[in-house]
Amino acid sequence: MKDMRYIRAASVTEVTDCLKKYGDKAKILAGGQSLVPLLRQRLARPGLLIDISRVADLKFIRKTKNTLKIGALTTHRQLETDPLIREHLPILADMEKQLASVQIRNLGTLGGNLCHADPAGDVAPALMALGAKLKLISATGARTMSVENFFKDFFETAIRPDEVLAEIDIPLLPDLGHAIYIKHSSRGVDTAIIGVGTFILKDHDTDTCKEIRLCVGAVGPVPIRAKNAEAVIRGKVVTGKTIAEAGKKAREEISPVSDLQGSAEYKKELIEVFIQRALKAASSGRRK
Amino acid sequence: MAKNEIIGRPFARVDGRRKACGDAVYGPDIKMPGMLHAKFLASPYPHARIVHVDTEKAEKLSGVKTILTAKDVPQVCWGLMVKDTPVLAGDKARFMGEPLAVVAATKREIAEEAAELIQVEYEELKPVFDPEEALGPGAPLIHEGAEAYACAMPGLIRYGNVCGQTKISGGDPEQGWRESDLIFEDRFSTPVQHHGFIEPHAVTARFDSNGRLEIWTSTQAIFAIRMALGEIMGLPLNRIRVIGTEVGGGFGGKTDITVEHFCALLARMTGKPVKMQLTRSEMMTYTSARHGCVIHLKTGVKKDGKIVTREARLLFDTGGYAGHGPGVAALGANTILGPYRTPHFKIDSLSVYTNKMNFSFMRGPGGVQAGFACESHMDRIARELNLDPLDFRIKNLISDGDTSATGQRMEAVGIQEALNSVAKISNWKQRKKSKNRGWGLCCCQYELVGMTSSALVKLSEDGSLHLVIGAIDHGQGSSTVLAQILAQEMDIPADQIAVTVGDTDTAPYDTGTFGDRVTFNMGNAVIEAARDLKVQLFSGAAAMLESPAENLELVGQMIRDRDNPEKAISLLELAMGSYFFQGGAPMGKSTVLAPFQAYAYEKVEGNPYPATPAHTYACQVVEVSVDRDTGMVRVENIYSCHDAGRMINPLGTEGQIQGGIMMGLGYALWEEVVFDGGRVTNPNLIDYKMPFAINQPKIRIAVTETKTPNGPYGARGVGNPPVLLPAAAIANAIHDAVGVRIRELPLTPERVLFSLKREAANKK
Amino acid sequence: MKKYKLCLTVNGIDYMLEVNAGETLQDVIRDHLNLTGTKTGCDSGACGACTVLMDGMAIKSCLVLALQAEGRKILTIEGLAQDGALHPLQEAFVENWAIQCGYCTPGMILTSKALLDENPNPSGDDIRMYLSGNFCRCTGYQKIIDAVSSVRPLQGGRHGKK
Structure with missing residues (x-):
């Protein structure tokens, strides 16, 4: 055996030293909530587990001038209950x-969730909508990547075997910015049938949409942006008509x-x- | 003096504390020194000839003690109704997940690894998955030579891929069609439902040096397991001891052998205790589940809404082996008319082999499928006749003196009162209709099982009472209810009674815990045993008190002369006297075989369950809202009324009803074991969707009590009907809300949305 | 197979054990320590039957490797009653018929304890939401919700936080 x-x-x-040495023979264990069942069902059989759950440097939620910085080991429960998150990123x-x-x-941790890359995950479309960036660290240095570019395929990310996801940087919402995540699932606590993360920023004077991101999860191998739908809204006043048109565009552009x-x-x-x-x-403006 | 009335009182569970403290011992908790762990190798094909099995590589794995394949095990076929099931698949595999070989090893992981190392050469055969196709010409035959199988039930109709068929007729259907003003036809189909008990199947077996088999298993029926093991192992029954562990949920899925025989055979081979615990995926691909079913209904009615005639055809997909399929088909046939007077009818219900796992009993078998079809069909007829669904049903309801589908004379019919009661608590006649919200109604008539129960009541030296039975309490609360019954009979506080569910060595016989039979039938047995004990006590006391025995009564743990109450002796004194001076240890015993009911013999063919000692009744009203954009159905309110005959314990009764409704809700909305070419695609509790606490709608319950003559104090079972109701009630409410009639379960948002879209397209 | 040393506290008792890297906390509790009150249901984190408290938090012990629990304080159902007196939640489950087959009960009670420790006065919906990682196939949940509701405000301070 x-x-x-x-x-x-x-x-x-x-x-990072361990990863450098063992590469893809090793598997990082954070909260274990996705990995442990895979080990149990023999769907993952790594030679080495690197348990990072005691790495204190990866556990933090910090506010800077323009962003919230969240350590990769921050748990879902901390995100749910942390006062900084509730105040600044209720989404x-x-x-x-x-x-x-x-x-x-x-x-379960934020970093673990992202690296598991379940195509129906809820975190990714929400973070994509917020324009979050990921900090990946290896023995040779660090790099930053947008969440949008992180996912490659079903359960596959851009992370290299020698890298660990360390931090998630999320820009704070601008004054007139709103972000929400809505989800459809059969029993309410299920895997998403569809999940949509949305960020919208309106112009104070004209009420036109200055910035928009529509990120759809659970519809393909990776969460994707409905860019044609965004184009319908961008630069316009959001009305019932533009909303209907954006919906149609999204339907056309996503298979x-x-x-x-x-x-x-x-x-x-x-x-x-x-x-x-x-x-x-x-x-x-409802922050759902 | 007033009797210490305990029937109808909320009495706490006798097993509550040990379950709340974690010391109740379930199947997976059994552990023995030197114990081996077993694993089976499952067929990866739904239908394949097994050309060659090579275990050499697996046997070399360190820690592997033995591997058995079909050639190493008894060459018997077993089965509950049709003896069609080999111990291990030998010539061919009939479903994906069927065991071909079993391994015993020192560790579970080693057994798993070894099973993967067994090399099998298969020759794929053409499979068939659809029961309608399985009946067609040229369909692959799943059991060649099935006619040679022995049958445990006489009179089964079998041919081709049919392993059981119930045919029932009444009146003159042809005349019925002529007399009908309008005829309605519908086709319904229902999914496979997983029992979803949380405790996995787990069995531990060992042989002692005298060649006696002891087996610990989480089962609903210790004696049924013993009988099947006797047949498979070739052992007399007195050399098998089946010890029922605490059962972590049964719902019909633990009535039969699952892996008991594997453990017994491996234990015999290795001389060591052997334990096998199934994974959830094995449970969902190898053990039983609720039959999927296709039902065609055709009903003729008068313009005024009187039912004239019905034709019904039910196809139960029973999978690779018959299991209880022929019985489930019979129960479907018996239920398909509902509680409605139907002068003319013709029912044909088949249990059909396909290349899937063996489906079998699950809470409300046959009735759940038939109930959905019958009550959806009834709702459609009411709507198209412009009749209120309640009025239409009332117009056709049966009552005492009518006959059932099989011609059994009905008595203590509780449906009328239940229906009135549910109409009242739901305020049906004044129900408010708003946009995308709707109301649905559903009735249920089902039946319970009688058969044999026996009980032993022992009076100990100190006058305390001990009830010993062989009926497993798999959670429904029978041990508590039976303690109450004994307490009532002996006029003693119920918490002073101890109940022991014994094993097959120590307990008197019971057929098993299923079919709403334990409170009903064992309840009668406990009353009989108590009365037997009292006869003995009165006879002993008569001599001591110098009063005639017939003058004596038992009140407040005293036996006294009715006419002369100062002549009295306490149970304690009497017990002491009996043990040490005269009479010996007092023991009341009983055995009760439920009475067989007459039925229309000449009109019923192939039906293993032609009559029941009591029917069961319930009705439900459901209010839903539907999201037209997503198809999401939200069940807002459930009002449910159930006839308990006589409620023994309101907490237990409510618990059965609430739990059954949620299981029915899951069946209605989400639950489906999904097959793709014979492969189960969701064999886990994440993708197989049972309701959670947040999915619980507001549920209001009412209980009526129409005493049934055959039950203890008039009680009848309440466990099955709650599961029959929600599917049709919700489907009917969806129709009321948004105008689409959905004839296929589950009512997933996807199915509802596309039904709405089709309906809209049809209207254009 | 390489063995690793594991120190943890279960129900107030310190243990030093040797485990394989692949063993879960559930394996340790049930197989090494024979505390079979922690039930095993699906071995994949779906059913909640194996819920225990780790440093006061409800977790599914089948989803945690034993070695992840190094130095942690674990409370299982066996550790809940004190000096023979049931915890108020255990009492409430028994009294309200919140137990049928009993297999989900230890997990339900411990998850409920975590809830009441966080929020002594949960609404019915709070309870439903918090318990929605635990299946009960028997009761339909109502009597479990009744039982948890009946333990408000939290009685028996002596049970306190473990």
Whole structure:
């Protein structure tokens, strides 16, 4: 039988040194909420587990002038309940409430969730809408990448075998900016059939949309932006008419993939409905 | 003096504390020194000839103690109704997930690894997954030579891929069609539902040096397991001891052998205790589940809404082996007319082999499928006749003196009162209709199982009472209810009674815990045993008190002369006297075989369950709202009325109803074991969607009590009907809300949305 | 197989054990320590039956590797009653018939304890939401919600936080 070894890392340097040495034979263990069942079902069989859960340097929520910096080991539950998050990025606290169960939120981490890259994950479309950036560290240095570029395929990311995700940087919402995440799932605490993260910024004087991001999860291998739909809204006043048109555009531009939660045909219908709902809620300023 | 009335009182569970403290011992908790762990190798094909099995590589793995394949195990076929099931698949595999080999090893991971190392050469055969296709010409035959199988049930109708067929007729259907003003036809289909008990199947077996088999298993029916093991192992039943552990949920899924025989065979081979615990994925691909079903209904009515005639055809997909399929088909047939007077009818219900796992009993078997079809169909007829669904049903309701589908004379029919009651609590006649919200109504008539129960009541030296039975309490609360019944009979506080669910060595026989039969039938057995004990006590006391035995009564733990109350003796004194001076240890015993009911023998063919000792009744009203854009259905309110005959324990009754409704809600809205070419695509509790606490709608319950003559104090079971109701009630409410009739379960948002779209397209 | 040293506290008792890297906390609790009150249901984090408290937090012990629990304080159902007196939640579950088969009960009670420790006065919906990582197939949840609701305001301070 194949032996699996275990290292409990104490510092980021220790993690990156280990990764440098073992590369893709090693697997990082953060909260374990996605990885442990994979190990159990023998779907993942790494030679080495690097347990990073005790690395204190990866646990923080800090506000800077323009951003919130969140350590990769921040748990879902911390995001849900942290006063800084609630004040500045309520979209994340709201998103977390609909994510899995309290037991899983207690241990599951933001970084672990992103690196697991479940195409139906809730975190990614919300962070994409916020324009978050990820800081990846390796023994040779650090690099930054937008969340949008991070996901490559089903359960696949741009992270290199020698890198660890250390930090998520989220720009603070500008004064007239609104961000929401809405989700459709059969029982309310389920994997998303569709999830839409939305950010919208309106001009104070003209009420036209200055900036918009519409990010759709659970419709394909990776969360994607509905760019044609965004184009309909950008630079215009958001009205029932533009919302309807954006919904149609999104439906045209996205070819969803069937999964266990819903067929491609059904997701297609939902794209239109949920883009519209997201736009309606975000533009009316409701921070859902 | 007033009796210490305990029937109908909320009495706390006798097993509550040990379950709340974590010391109740379930199947997975059994552990023995030197114990081996077992794992089976499952067929990766739904239908394949097994050409060659090579275990050499697996056997070399360190820690592997033995591997058994079809050639190493008894060459018997077993089965509950049709003896069609080999111990391990030998010639061919009939479903994906069927065990071909079993491994025992020192560790579970080693057994798993070894199973993966077994090399099998298969020759794929053409599979069939759809019961309608399986009946067609040229469909692959799943059991060649099925006619040679022995049957445990006489009179089963079998041919081709059909392993059981119930045919029932009444009146003159042809005349019925002629007399009908309007005829309605519908086709319904229902999904496979997983029992979803949280405790996995777990069995531990060992042989002692005398060649006696002891087996610990989480089962609903210790004696049924013993009988099947006797047949498979070739052992007399007195050399098998089946010890039921605490059961972490059964719902019909733990009534039969799952892996008991594997553990027993491996234990015999290795001389060591062997434990096998299934993974959730194995549970969902190998063990049983609720039959998927296709139902065609055709009903003729008069313009005024009187039902004249019905034709029904039900196809139950029973999977690769018959299991209880023929019985489930019969129960479907018995239920398909509902509680409605139907002068003419013709029912044909089949249990059909396909290349899927073996489906079997699950809470309300046959009735759940038939109930959805019948009550959706009834709702449609009411709507198209412009009749209120309640009025239409009332117009056709059966009452005492009518006959059931099989011609059994109905008595203690509780449906009328239940329907009135649910109409009242839901305020049906004044219900408010708003946009995208709707109301649905559903009735249920089902049946319970009788068979044999026996009980032993022991009076100990100190006068305390001990009830010993072989009926497992798998959570429904039977041990508590039976303690109450004994307390009532012996006029003693119920918390002073101890209940022991014994094993097959120590307990008197019971058929098993299923079909709403334990309170009903074992309840009668406990009353009988108590009365038997009292006869003995009165006879002993008569001599001591010098009073005639027939003058004596038992009140407040005293036996006294009715006419001369100062002549009295306490139970304690009497017990002491019996043990040490005269009579010996007092023991009341009983065995009760529920009475067989007459039915229309000549009109019923192939039906293993032609009559029931009591029917069960319930009705439900549901209010839903529908999101037209997403198809999402929200169940806002449920009003449910259930006839308990006589409620023994209101807490237990409510618990059964609330739990059953939620299981029915899951079946209605989300639950489906999804198959893709014979492969289950969602064999886990994440993608198989059972309701959570947040999915609970507001539920209001009412209980009526129409005493049934055969039940203890008039009680009948309440466990099954709650599951029958929600699917049709919700589907009917969706129709009321948004005008679409959905004839296929579950009512997922996707299905509702596309039904709405189709409806809109049709209108254009 | 390489063994690793693991120190943790379970129900107030310190243990030093040797485990494999792949073993879960559930394995340690059930197999090493024989505390089988922690139930195993799905082994994939779906059912909640194996819920225990780790440093006061409800977690699913099948989703945690044993070695992740190094130095942690674990409370299992066996550690809840004190000096033979049931915890108010255990009492409430028994009295309200919130138990049927009992298999989800230890996980339900411990998850409820975590809830009440965080929020002594939860609404019915708070309870429903918090318990929605735990399946109960028997009761339909109502009596569980009744039981948890009946323990407000939190009685028995002596049970306190472990």
